[in-house]
Amino acid sequence: MEKKDFNTANIRKGSITTRDLVQVGLLIALVFISTRFINIRLPISINGGLIHLGNCMLFTIAIVFGKHKGALAGAFGMALFDIFSSWVIWAPFTFIIRGAMGYIIGSIANNSQRKGDDMLINVLAIGIAGIVMIFGYYITEVILYGNLYAPITSVPGNVVQIVIGMILGIPLSKVLIRYKKYF
Numbered sequence: 166m167e168k169k170d171f172n173t174a175n176i177r178k179g180s181i182t183t184r185d186l187v188q189v190g191l192l193i194a195l196v197f198i199s200t201r202f203i204n205i206r207l208p209i210s211i212n213g214g215l216i217h218l219g220n221c222m223l224f225t226i227a228i229v230f231g232k233h234k235g236a237l238a239g240a241f242g243m244a245l246f247d248i249f250s251s252w253v254i255w256a257p258f259t260f261i262i263r264g265a266m267g268y269i270i271g272s273i274a275n276n277s278q279r280k281g282d283d284m285l286i287n288v289l290a291i292g293i294a295g296i297v298m299i300f301g302y303y304i305t306e307v308i309l310y311g312n313l314y315a316p317i318t319s320v321p322g323n324v325v326q327i328v329i330g331m332i333l334g335i336p337l338s339k340v341l342i343r344y345k346k347y348f
Contacts, residue, residue: 196242
């Protein structure tokens with residue numbers, strides 16, 4: 166018997182289980198920890214570049230657990246990182262951007278025909294979500310810095326984050342999907 170991802174219909178019926186809540190809490194913690202503690206600063210652009218494994222976790226969670234858990238884990242996990250890393254002003258933007266990324270990846274990777282096991286579709290899902298991330302953070306920087314051109318310097322770092330997250334996240338997802346029935 167396969168456990169289904171909870172959705173808004175389940176929320177309305179009150180059928181979110183304790184297991185779902187614990188699982189989402191742990192997934193949020195995984196994203197936060199891998200963003201906060203597994204990172205390096207690289208001289209990728211004028212703004213520097215923070216490369217972290219939070220993207221790897223976000224991509225993996227969305228592929229393995231679906232759009233709702235992926236959205237929650239990405240939104241809360243990375244927004245908490247911003248809050249605890251003194252980038253509080255970024256947290257609302259990160260919440261929306263990363264939540265959208267998790268939802269997009271989970272939606273594309275998992276539907277009636279696919280259960281996150283199609284590598285090409287997973288690459289496509291991450292690519293589309295990556296475009297949302299790049300555009301979302303570009304708009305965020307325009308809002309925060311009041312400049313249309315300076316945010317372009319952040320694009321290379323965002324691309325590197327997406328690529329590294331994809332290179333690590335897709336194989337990890339493939340392994341975890343085999344064992345999904347145990348969680």
